[in-house]
Amino acid sequence: MPGTPTLACGSEGPLSSAHDVALLDLDGVVYVGPEAVPGVPQALTEVRSAGMRLGFVTNNAARTPEQVATHLTELGVPAEATDVITSSQAAATVVAELLGPGARVLPVGGPGVATALRAAGLTVVERAEDHPEAVVQGYGREVGWAQLAEAVVAVRNGARHVATNTDATIPSPRGPLPGNGAMVGVVSAVTGRVPLVTGKPDPAMHAECVRRTGARRPLVVGDRLDTDIEGARRADAPSLLVFSGVTDAATLLAAGPEHRPDHLGLDASALLAVHPPVVATSAGWRCGDWEVRPGEAGALLLARVADAEGPGVGGAVSDGLDGLRALCVAHWSEHPDQGVTARVVAVDEPAGEALDRWGLARA
Numbered sequence: 001m002p003g004t005p006t007l008a009c010g011s012e013g014p015l016s017s018a019h020d021v022a023l024l025d026l027d028g029v030v031y032v033g034p035e036a037v038p039g040v041p042q043a044l045t046e047v048r049s050a051g052m053r054l055g056f057v058t059n060n061a062a063r064t065p066e067q068v069a070t071h072l073t074e075l076g077v078p079a080e081a082t083d084v085i086t087s088s089q090a091a092a093t094v095v096a097e098l099l100g101p102g103a104r105v106l107p108v109g110g111p112g113v114a115t116a117l118r119a120a121g122l123t124v125v126e127r128a129e130d131h132p133e134a135v136v137q138g139y140g141r142e143v144g145w146a147q148l149a150e151a152v153v154a155v156r157n158g159a160r161h162v163a164t165n166t167d168a169t170i171p172s173p174r175g176p177l178p179g180n181g182a183m184v185g186v187v188s189a190v191t192g193r194v195p196l197v198t199g200k201p202d203p204a205m206h207a208e209c210v211r212r213t214g215a216r217r218p219l220v221v222g223d224r225l226d227t228d229i230e231g232a233r234r235a236d237a238p239s240l241l242v243f244s245g246v247t248d249a250a251t252l253l254a255a256g257p258e259h260r261p262d263h264l265g266l267d268a269s270a271l272l273a274v275h276p277p278v279v280a281t282s283a284g285w286r287c288g289d290w291e292v293r294p295g296e297a298g299a300l301l302l303a304r305v306a307d308a309e310g311p312g313v314g315g316a317v318s319d320g321l322d323g324l325r326a327l328c329v330a331h332w333s334e335h336p337d338q339g340v341t342a343r344v345v346a347v348d349e350p351a352g353e354a355l356d357r358w359g360l361a362r363a
Contacts (some may be wrong), residue, residue: 005332006238006262007325008285010277015240015263015270016052021215022271023206023237026058026068028171028223028245029268031075035173037244041076043269052271054083055209057220059165059199059227061088061138061180062110085209087164087199088116091136094198095162096120099133106132106159108151108187109180110140113164128153137187137195138164139180148186155191165199167227171245201231210235221268223247225259238262240270249324249358253331256339260332264321276322278329285330288322290354292330295345299363300330302354303347323354 011018024030030040044054056068056079063071065084072079088109095105101121106128107113113136114124125132128150135151155161166181184195199205210218218237222228223245232239241247241261252264263275279286284293286305295301302323331342343363346352355362 005260005329005336007260007264007332008278008329009262011263011275014050014272014274015219016047016050016272019052019217019219019238021053021055021210021213021218022047022268023055023057023209023215023218023220024268025222025224025228025245026056026072027060029221029242030056030072030077032244033172034071036075036077037267040244040268043267043272044077047271050272053213053215054079055213055215056084057200057205057209058084059087059139059167059180060170061086061091061112061116061164061199062140063112064115065089067112082212085205085212086112086116087205088112088136088138089119090202090205090208091138091162091164091198092116092120092122093204094196095134095136095160096122098160103134104130104132106130106135106150106154107138108135108140108147108183109138109143109164113138113140126150128157128159131157132159134160134162135187136162136164137180137184139167139170139183143183148183151187152190155187155193161187161191161193161195163195163197163199165227166195166197167224169246171223176246200227201234203231203235206231206235206237210237219271221271225251225255225261229255229261230258232261233258240265242267242270244268249360250342252324253328253342253360254339255332257332257337259339260328264325264328266319266321270319273319276325278325285326285333287326287329288318290323290326290351292323292326294330294334297343298334299343299345300327301345301347302327302351304350304354320354320357323351324358
């Protein structure tokens with residue numbers, strides 16, 4: 001069938017064997033808030049034991065690489081500062097290249113922003129009256145009206161507005177909370193200036209992690225389509241989307257081509273798994289013991305097939321996502337060039353229960 005998505009290919013062995021380095025996002029992948037995603041530290045220990053190395057690539061600019069590495073180590077994922085690439089570092093590098101050493105910059109965000117600017121040889125200032133040449137804005141829980149006001153005044157006076165990232169939300173145990181993108185939007189709305197964005201999906205962060213680790217077959221692991229997965233695409237690297245963060249099944253199905261991952265997993269433990277392929281059949285698409293057929297008016301018909309030893313099982317351990325894999329391939333194959341909302345019909349009760357589990361409406 002034309003336009004078959006990469007997700008259809010699956011993997012012949014565990015991803016930890018097929019790739020030499022995992023480039024892991026942090027928020028929503030390794031931890032949510034201060035706590036580790038359940039089971040992920042143990043899984044990453046096994047991943048390392050299998051010979052796969054880890055690099056950490058985060059759009060969260062609030063903390064320094066040293067602080068991030070310390071937190072990871074406390075959670076049971078030993079890391080050094082050199083293993084961590086933050087969007088603050090990416091922004092500082094870009095600003096230093098644009099403005100030159102010693103340029104005056106106003107940081108807005110957590111301590112990681114100012115630390116990265118100083119490390120890049122830039123001069124950190126505290127007020128708009130200090131005549132900064134740029135404002136670098138990153139996430140920080142302490143960011144409030146006073147910092148945003150300084151940023152607005154500086155940008156209106158001619159400073160270049162640079163955003164470490166524009167993630168609208170961050171994951172938390174209480175659900176999605178405002179991310180840096182929400183705060184960047186405030187400054188942009190008041191000044192009328194469009195910021196320069198330096199974090200993911202810009203491929204520079206993944207490229208730097210590849211350079212540091214010497215990766216030859218990297219795999220990007222993330223929970224966001226618009227940063228992690230698009231960033232992987234732009235870096236020409238395969239990707240694994242995990243559902244431990246902000247993306248849900250409905251958003252994934254409606255994704256445009258630049259936001260479509262190569263693999264799916266419940267969490268980062270999917271690095272240890274064999275991923276089943278999605279194969280074309282005379283009726284539609286099949287993954288494991290799930291089948292998707294075209295229905296009336298563009299609907300997708302999802303059904304559990306009788307024999308669980310059908311095509312696509314191949315030794316893979318079921319994670320409950322095979323039906324969703326088949327739905328994605330079927331839908332994306334029909335809409336190869338644009339994201340379109342999917343309409344799914346459950347043919348039987350197991351299919352209905354699966355849709356409920358994935359949070360998809362029954363058509």
